Amino acid sequence: MSTTESFGQLLRRLRVQAGRTQEEQAEAVNTASGRDTLTRREISRYENGETVPTKHTVTQIARSCGVAPGVLLDAAAAARARRKGEGPQRDQPPSPEPGAATAEHAAAVSLDFADFIAPSDTDDDYLCYLHDNLARIAGQYVCTSVLPLFNDLVSIRDEVFGLLRKRQKPHHARELYVLAGASCLLLAHASQNLGNSHAALAQIRTAGTCAQQIDHKPLRAWAAGTTALIAEWSAQPARALQLAEKAIALAPAGHSRIRAFAIQARTAARTGNQEAADAALTQMMTAQEEPPDADDLVEIGGIFTFPPAKQDYYTGATFSLLGRHEEAEAYATRAVDQYRHGPPMARSYGDEALAAIDIALARIRQGDIGMATSWLQPILALPPDQRIQQLALGLRPVARALEESPLLCTSGATDLLELTQRYQVLGAPALPSQ
Template identity: 55%
Template sequence: MVAIREAAAALDFGQLSRLVRTHTGFTQQELATITGVSQNFLSQLENGQRRLSDAQKAARFLDGLGAPHGLHSSPPLDDPQTRNQHRDPHETIRRAATESLDFADFITSTNTDDDLLAFLYDTLARIATDYVHKPVLPLLDDIVAIRDRVFALLRGRQKPQHTRDLYFLAGTSCLLLAHASQNLGDSTAALAQIRTANACAHQADHRPLRAWTAGTAALIAEWSPRGERALELIDQAAALAPAGQSRIRIAAIEARTSARNGDKRRATAALLRMQMAQEEVPEADGLAVFGGILTFPQAKQDYYTGATHNLLGSHDEAECYAARAIDQYVHGPSEARSYGDEALATVDVIIARLAQGDIEAALPALRMILSLPVERRIQQLGHSVQKVTELLRTPTLLPKPTTREVLELAHNYQVLGTSALPSER
């Protein structure tokens, strides 16, 4: 026993284990069973994290290898002739079959199936639809919850086609969070969500999602000091967008952004491209199935067109398109009635009338906007109300008694979040 203890202290059992497995083809689990230790212990032994200094364990280890306790082995373990003499071919066949089955289990294991994917799609569709006609704050936790669940699934194993679907769902949920972040006045958080949404879209190899993400990034940049960045993003999105609502949306964003930047020629050209896109045969983009905020219906198209005309100074046309958008929201399906877009289109009507000096015609709509519940006052509405108050302070309107009344109502107008920047509407 003393000799065994001295031999155990001198011998590197981890190296011996690796050599044996190299020359025999044994797995760690098989060699651990043979030598009387656990697979975890053997792994640590081979990695140099543990030592086999106990004499009895060392003896059992060597017995399992078929070596005498004095460590004198003849012939050596790596002798091919000896190895072939002692190897049972049937045992090799059984071991190979077991390992092949283990590998089959490994490559076919999945944490996702078609039913789960259908549930995730339906959940995101419900959120996207609710987003346009319900306050954003109650929906925020729902978006984060489904994003976290999809992230957790992606950290596990699933079939390749399911992995692509999960990346698409992850990108879509981050896209919704980008909208929510900007609606609540945090453009930095919105851009972080955009970055992740774009990365997921690339992993899913989903061009329409990349196009929609780039368009949303352009909307965020539109209101920033770097308006030219918005136009760069629009160019990226236009190259990716399929025919249909996605392409119409990009042209509408380009028109409004160009008008805001004072580029009348490009804004007018974009409005023309928008009309041409409206006449194209739509292509499937994978996003329309969600509905709501991930669509660009006619009412929203008219709202964007009206906003663009107001920025270009064409106030009669602006009021016409804005009023048409409002009418479609009021008389359309309740689940498609976007309270944010309807309010902003109403502000466009107000601006068009104030720009023509008609405060009395603008007053009913003004009072309605100023009396909206706070939970429905998204960030861009604060920017729009600020624009209205600027118009009210012009020399032609400021002296009127009605103007002072409205300015008093608009004083300290509170919107969601803390910033006054508008969002991606």
């Protein structure tokens, strides 16, 4: 690479040398990565210096062009540094050096002009493409470990952010704000699962700002509910209750409203307020019978739904926190059964594991260490990439119950206590930079 050649110009030169259009280059990168996520628009933005791809994507571009990744990674790092210092700039094809052949440069200029005059405005088909990809990730998030989804999710978020930084038709801008907010909420859930509450709250703040831009109540309700969950898991139940009430006031009828009451019930139980918890559960059951309102977050699906299995898990968790372990066991068992016998894509391994922990806790309180061990063994055997932070928090009451059990002197109880105390969970990775 010459000293005057930018990252975007290097990408353009490699593509021209390969005799590919931008669409063909995107297809080549997708083939190299085994994913179908990169588009001609993104290749154009990379080459024009509008955005810089993630390290993962840079590596796949290098593979598709048959060059060493280090060459492109160094150029991408320099481009990121320049963007931070000077802001985004549009690259132009480099001028040929004196005496050098000009055919390649002429081809690059022609292709650059073709890309420039090609329609780049957002259209309905492209919005459907972005929506479908986000829906795919939201669905996979329920039943798949968090880490493999990060790069795809960040890529979609960055694509939507890039479109919103340009002028859009009002109805396209509204849809893009919904997609931007939803992608940030997904990143908030992922960050929280990985134990990084600070990053999760930053994502929620951005989602809330997107919602305010278009006065989108379902998005605001989901953001408030997710913040309530973070406060609850961070031992701030009073704050969580306030946020749950805000979510209830904003939530449309249907999954979002049911979720808000479920969060309110569980957080009330954490404060020891049995009356408020029971009242919230009653309201949740009433909400289950209400005709649902239109909600484009629910239309995305996956994690943006609150199905019956999840409702039973929350109910069981509420009773467990109140010390009503027989009721907790009944609802938690029903939740586990629904997850195990329902559609595989709807099987939330995290919620299923947390419900199993509530069952095990009930068994310990009733002196049945053997059955408690049976329920906990699958959780203790989960692969590292599925050990979300909530599992470690959920096992704490189990450890306390074992310590208080008159059966602690038995070898089974002692071994189980040691396993729960030594349980290792995921740590949060750094988000890929733009």
